[in-house]
Amino acid sequence: MKLRKTLLTAATLTALSFAAHAAEKGTIMIMVNSLDNPYYASEAKGASEKAQALGYKTTVLSHGEDVKKQNELIDTAIGKKVQGIILDNADSTASVAAIEKAKKAGIPVVLINREIPVDDVALEQITHNNFQAGSEVANVFVEKMAEKGKYAELTCNLADNNCVTRSKSFHQVIDQYPDMVSVAKQDAKGTLIDGKRIMDSILQAHPDVKGVICGNGPVALGAIAALKAANRSDVIVVGIDGSNDERDAVKAGTLQATVMLQAQAIAAQGVTDLDNYLQKGEKPAKQRVMFRGILITQDNADKVQDFNIKS
């Protein structure tokens, strides 16, 4: 055992201090999928910090991809008479009714990350360009694979539209190269542990696999854990998300590339537009807005922090 003296640094709550003097603007409810996933946590953080800076109080909640729970939380928001809701919804089609309910109760809803197929229900829908993100990372993948060889695809969660879009964009690019052969395609449920378990098996079934393209970050990191355990450093791995853990993997060279989704930026944009609507009655110019994903390689990995690019 080793004893170490360290200085205990006191936590400072600077964000609250300048929010205190702003006029009382009410509460904004921020609802995301889960707070244990760094992506959603950053989304919530981005929205919450922006809202507090603009003088709102915030409530951050998670629905865990459960449409029923999301519905109940929106009921609570209506009962509580919040000013507005920033929502990363639980399911694109099954969420429409709940959002409509909030709108009828006079509470504007801004959707982030996931879209719904109808217009004029949400105030605004801000999403990532998953197609562009998937295409960019697929391009790097093909380049690193030298346009040929056997590869596997680990999708993140095929029950999620964004994940399906990413998979489609991968194929849009990769299928142009006849020498790229897909030997396995599996859904890894978006988690580290399933990513590892499935990659273990794929490595056994197809020892000659040369690359893995992954639908999100945790799955890519799980695949890397499996490759590490099997002492395979020759396999190209790419992913999408851009968490700090992925950044470290890119820096270490185990992850060739990833695309950072601007989670904090879309959340902050959502809050700004919501604020404009609440204070000045201005509706956003467009109902659907898309943010680009930013390709992260070893050149710019240093700048990534909590789904934000430091300039």
Add this chain to the structure above:
Amino acid sequence: MNQKYMIYMYLLKARTFIALLLVIAFFSVMVPNFLTASNLLIMTQHVAITGLLAIGMTLVILTGGIDLSVGAVAGICGMVAGALLTNGLPLWNGDILFFNVPEVILCVAIFGVLVGLVNGAVITRFGVAPFICTLGMMYVARGSALLFNDGSTYPNLNGMEALGNTGFATLGSGTLLGVYLPIWLMIGFLVLGYWLTTKTPLGRYIYAIGGNESAARLAGVPIVKAKIFVYAFSGLCAAFVGLIVASQLQTAHPMTGNMFEMDAIGATVLGGTALAGGRGRVTGSIIGAFVIVFLADGMVMMGVSDFWQMVIKGVVIVTAVVVDQFQQKLQSKVILMRRHEEKLAALPPNGATSS
């Protein structure tokens, strides 16, 4: 007639093993590379996770209880390991205590046992149904695991040379005699569980409580102690699962172990343990775990979609229980027939006509 029944009986008793052989045979034909030493080792390494939980779960279910908290306990134990390795243990005077890896493993094991002890104590002392108590513990443990680092993971659990806590990866990925350490752990726990249930008075108590708790109490079986023991043992198994997963991924993730309890219960039931308690074997549960994991991994290698994998897993578990019920009926029938024959044999030949 009787002979035929006996053959059926043996086949039914060995059904989990036969199912395992069928799974292996099927995938050996369908998937090249399935029946290689390296793949079998990798798959068995996966079995260790479900298997360890199933061993603890078997003891609990044998007493007629259930432990729904094992997955969440595995999650929080991983987080405890992650916190101890990354941040150390802050002491009251502002010092921070860092442990080396074996000490971390010991601390986490003790933590798992403590959680199990709380389960056992609440169940026995306050008369809470095991289902409810461990359901509550599931939420408490999962919530606490998320609270640990505000929902974030503890990444890169490699330790630091300066702190003397490197080498955590060995537990999950290290090998001894060419076999992964988690497999040795599973074998160790299997031997321990087998010895406990078959060779010790405690084992007899466990079966007696599950068979008929009131009768066991009247017979002087220390019910409270035996029950607290099984939950603590289950907590210990869960702690090791949490450690193994964190070590394999080099990351402690608070949602680790989500739904693991269901796989553990599935394996236990597949292995022929009755949910009502009093009947079942630890060895059966391990074979059950092999079936579930080999099936899952084999389907991945075959390229079966994840959605179908879930459907097939569910069908297999329910089928196992249907066959189990069939065996129970057949068994009581055979026993009745044998009694009848014994009665006939015991009667004098001329007395048989009197009825």
